Amino acid sequence: xxxxxxxxxxxxxxxxxxxxxxxxxxxxxxxxxxxxxxxxxxxxxxxxxxxxxxxxxxxxxxxxxxxxxxxxxxxxxxxxxxxxxxxxxxxxxxxxxxxxxxxxxxxxxxxxxxxxxxxxxxxxxxxxxxxxxxxxxxxxxxxxxxxxxxxxxxxxxxxxxxxxxxxxxxxxxxxxxxxxxxxxxxxxxxxxxxxxxxxxxxxxxxxxxxxxxxxxxxxxxxxxxxxxxxxxxxxxxxxxxxxxxxxxxxxxxxxxxxxxxxxxxxxxxxxxxxxxxxxxxxxxxxxxxxxxxxxxxx
Amino acid sequence: xxxxxxxxxxxxxxxxxxxxxxxxxxxxxxxxxxxxxxxxxxxxxxxxxxxxxxxxxxxxxxxxxxxxxxxxxxxxxxxxxxxxxxxxxxxxxxxxxxxxxxxxxxxxxxxxxxxxxxxxxxxxxxxxxxxxxxxxxxxxxxxxxxxxxxxxxxxxxxxxxxxxxxxxxxxxxxxxxxxxxxxxxxxxxxxxxxxxxxxxxxxxxxxxxxxxxxxxxxxxxxxxxxxxxxxxxxx
Numbered sequence: 001x002x003x004x005x006x007x008x009x010x011x012x013x014x015x016x017x018x019x020x021x022x023x024x025x026x027x028x029x030x031x032x033x034x035x036x037x038x039x040x041x042x043x044x045x046x047x048x049x050x051x052x053x054x055x056x057x058x059x060x061x062x063x064x065x066x067x068x069x070x071x072x073x074x075x076x077x078x079x080x081x082x083x084x085x086x087x088x089x090x091x092x093x094x095x096x097x098x099x100x101x102x103x104x105x106x107x108x109x110x111x112x113x114x115x116x117x118x119x120x121x122x123x124x125x126x127x128x129x130x131x132x133x134x135x136x137x138x139x140x141x142x143x144x145x146x147x148x149x150x151x152x153x154x155x156x157x158x159x160x161x162x163x164x165x166x167x168x169x170x171x172x173x174x175x176x177x178x179x180x181x182x183x184x185x186x187x188x189x190x191x192x193x194x195x196x197x198x199x200x201x202x203x204x205x206x207x208x209x210x211x212x213x214x215x216x217x218x219x220x221x222x223x224x225x226x227x228x229x230x231x232x233x234x235x236x237x238x239x240x241x242x243x244x245x246x247x248x249x250x251x252x253x254x255x256x257x258x259x260x261x262x263x264x265x266x267x268x269x270x271x272x273x274x275x276x277x278x279x280x281x282x283x284x285x286x287x288x289x290x291x292x293x294x295x296x297x298x
Numbered sequence: 299x300x301x302x303x304x305x306x307x308x309x310x311x312x313x314x315x316x317x318x319x320x321x322x323x324x325x326x327x328x329x330x331x332x333x334x335x336x337x338x339x340x341x342x343x344x345x346x347x348x349x350x351x352x353x354x355x356x357x358x359x360x361x362x363x364x365x366x367x368x369x370x371x372x373x374x375x376x377x378x379x380x381x382x383x384x385x386x387x388x389x390x391x392x393x394x395x396x397x398x399x400x401x402x403x404x405x406x407x408x409x410x411x412x413x414x415x416x417x418x419x420x421x422x423x424x425x426x427x428x429x430x431x432x433x434x435x436x437x438x439x440x441x442x443x444x445x446x447x448x449x450x451x452x453x454x455x456x457x458x459x460x461x462x463x464x465x466x467x468x469x470x471x472x473x474x475x476x477x478x479x480x481x482x483x484x485x486x487x488x489x490x491x492x493x494x495x496x497x498x499x500x501x502x503x504x505x506x507x508x509x510x511x512x513x514x515x516x517x518x519x520x521x522x523x524x525x526x527x528x529x530x531x532x533x
Binding site: 208237271272273274276277278279280281282283284285288291292294295296297298 | 348350351371372373376377381382384387388389390391392393401402443447
């Protein structure tokens with residue numbers, strides 16, 4: 001499911017595997033508590049990182065729906081205690097989806113000086129029959145660090161609506177990154193918001209979307225600088241081919257005179273200079289376009 | 299027979315003639331310097347030879363190895379052995395220097411080509427060819443990429459201009475790299491001291507080649523910024 005299957009047999013790696021609302025496998029390790037309750041309507045996960053525990057191996061969450069139809073609702077509550085650190089890798093798998101809905105509601109709380117890397121990778125089939133609704137509310141405590149990377153570049157997107165809101169306290173660092181490749185009639189909505197509430201907090205929202213055929217995307221990257229010394233940046237880039245339609249809305253606001261937030265947004269077709277540069281090395285136009293798009297989504 | 303032969307080439311944009319009955323020949327295994335002031339049409343000529351979009355001759359012929367190439371696309375010309383080191387190289391997100399050099403490399407290791415342009419492979423191979431590199435670094439990587447391609451004709455568009463420019467000696471070293479595999483080079487510049495490394499040189503003024511000859515004579519001629527056509531009004 002997007003990772004070496006040996007991670008599921010290793011006693012040193014925490015994991016959770018859930019297909020639909022069936023819990024297949026779960027393993028806790030010292031420093032990582034994973035409490036899971038499953039039912040016909042949803043799965044609830046409580047993940048706790050113990051204070052001052054640095055978890056060396058990534059924690060794997062393998063979720064998905066293997067059938068053509070189905071629903072998966074996951075509620076996840078992540079608590080990272082003071083000075084804990086971990087990487088959480090979510091592998092979301094929908095290979096046959098024709099009529100599937102996947103919802104992920106996450107509440108994440110990072111205490112002082114905790115660090116969490118959250119990597120979510122999606123592996124979709126070619127039919128576009130999946131609706132993906134990831135939502136997250138994240139609080140990043142003083143001097144804590146939160147890095148999130150969402151990637152959906154394999155298979156059809158279907159319908160995607162990401163909604164993340166992250167609040168950063170004093171000296172906290174937040175980086176949100178999303179990479180999505182839409183094809184055919186895929187519909188993509190991404191809304192990522194960083195509120196720099198604490199003094200000298202830092203935030204970066206980076207969104208990369210490539211679209212082809214009749215795919216559509218609406219991307220909203222928001223950053224608010226509400227405290228002295230807060231620094232934020234929003235960077236949205238969308239590449240469109242064929243009849244695809246893209247919209248980017250960078251929203252920046254500052255309520256403290258010593259905060260600074262910047263943004264850049266670019267929507268356009270493949271850059272002519274890049275294309276001609278690759279062609280001047282003997283690369284065909286089709287391969288050059290593919291390289292440029294893949295590069296942006298890398 | 300010259301490797302590149304341009305006959306009576308005209309090019310105009312919005313009724314403004316940029317190149318006017320231009321004739322130029324670059325021989326096999328020849329380093330040919332093209333001197334011209336800003337706006338004289340040097341880069342336009344480079345884009346016409348490469349076949350860039352929007353650069354279609356109004357009239358005239360571009361022959362490469364005896365065959366007319368006017369109708370060929372950029373990658374088809376590149377596959378025949380023509381390439382260009384851009385004056386301002388493109389930036390790419392997500393494409394590493396190693397990937398870029400490997401694109402065109404016919405033989406040899408990307409690291410060898412980086413060393414030839416004065417860059418340490420261990421510092422640069424894994425870097426992304428994006429805005430984190432300076433203009434000068436990208437320019438050197440561009441030259442390394444052209445070297446790696448081992449083209450029959452390399453057009454180098456002002457490698458000596460811009461921020462963090464290459465020194466004359468560095469350009470000489472790169473040119474020697476092309477000589478190693480008998481490539482021809484059309485080196486575009488507005489610095490006459492560069493001309494001395496060439497086998498031949500031409501001066502471009504007012505959209506025409508106004509003078510072709512030995513590099514020292516052309517450089518001296520260009521130094522005065524006077525040509526037989528405009529008598530210094532455009533040069």
